Amino acid sequence: MTTELFDYSPITERAAIHWPGGKRVAFYVGLNVEHFLLDRPSTSIWPADLVPDALNYGWRDYGARVGIWRTIDVLDRHGVRASTLLNSMVAEQNPQIIRAGVERDWAWLAHGSTNSILHTGYTRDEERKVLTEIAGTIEAATGRRPKGWMGPGLTETFHTPELLAELGFGYVLDWTNDDQPYRLTVPGMLSVPYTVELNDLGLFLRGLTGPEFLQMVKDQYDVLRADSEHSGRVMALALHPFVIGQPFRAKYLDLALEYITAQPDVWLTTSDEIAEHYRSTTAG
Template sequence: MNEGAPDPGLYDHHPYRGRPTIEWPGGKSVAVWVVPNLEYYEIDPPIHPKRKPWPHPAPSVVNFAHRDHSNRVSHWRMAEVMSKHGFPGSVSLSVALCQHHPEVVADANERGWEFFSHGIYNTRYSYDMTEAQERAIIEDSIATVEDATGQRIRGWLAPALTHTPRTLDLIAEYGLDYTCDLYHDDQVQEVEVAKGKLASIPYSLEVNDHYGFFVYNMSGREYADTLVRQYERLATEGKKSGTVMCIPLHAYLIGQPHRIGPFEEALEHIAKDGRAWIARAGEIVDAWREQVA
């Protein structure tokens, strides 16, 4: 019998049925948080042997400019729709954006959005980093975001979803208390770390607009309908124990003129339904931690 690799032990196994009851404020059944990925992609990044940053040779003017639409136009289009319907952002931030486009970061901060780190650049990968290099990125993230916004980051989403075996232990050691890098559950869960405490807040690949448009080839209407279906199911199941719905966004995708209308309709549906606790990531983690500590 081939036993395969051992379980990495990132978290305990808790079957969905029979868990302790989680209650959200106001008797809401599902906590909904929206994650604008405010990112900076380098036009000619250093090449990593394990992954190419662009599908064709760099410098990639086309890919750089496509994504830069976020920082020129579509961030504001997306943000205004979110604010209109009462959705604060929990920002997955390429920390270098604080220097490259401080106006975008300032706008998000003025709207009362929360920030967490998505690495320095989304074109710099964590694979094969030394511990010293990884520590430097975490320390840079904490200091840069605090200087730009006055906020001390609490969360982490690895740059381009790339990790080392020590990433989760290190962010917990530095006092961060939630990660978005585990996609294993629809409720907040505890993560096993060497020091401190770390929660896994449900992020999503399934309803991430990047996957919706680039992987599943959805139209704007199909993506919006998917968000509504995701919400309806989680709101129903959350009556027994509070669930979490994450809406991960990239403005250069969702903020295009032909997509923003259906997306706004989905937000309006959720906001008017009455079962959603519309919150920031830190608020969700705090409410959960008060019940499980």
């Protein structure tokens, strides 16, 4: 089976992308703000088949109780607005986080209802209902209807992009196969770059140290800037508050953002703004 969602397009054969102000690298932080269920298996630091699973649930819940607030302080210090990948259940369970994001003018993307349930196995009608409820909950809580989608665990069905388009969405982050946005075959829908590589969850759980993380962020930017001599690139930094919000890691996020925000060729932006600019400045 081959995908019909997008065509193959070598990055060497495309029209040039030009970011606002002549900037060369569009940088955004994808901040995963998630809710987890006590009685469902989820991201784990130590695999266990327990209900309740105090060890793993507590590790994840640290993000909502402590890690998010430390992460917010770091983002604020460097003037970085989050592109918030939001589980809709957070609106009910952690409304203080929503209020903090609204005060900071975060971009809000739909990220399923909870990261304890992957976005799979739905009929078209079931999925339409689920997506409608998620989008409506986020809009009611934040005052903005989400424009972007990233599935829990980057999951979709074959109908997800089409249904999202029907509901007024304009882009997805699930297909992490490019350094530039591109159009999907679903009319009106884009893919915007996200990352499973420069992603705190995968990196730190494999044993990466803070100084190594800092060097990776610097290297990622430096190479993308060099690549962008003739056409703009996107740099996404994926963060999870229960990971990066740990004290011994947060200091290296602070240093990483200090480096990124000091670069003269970086456009500090959100995934919403990247999608909007690409759509309005490139041929359909």
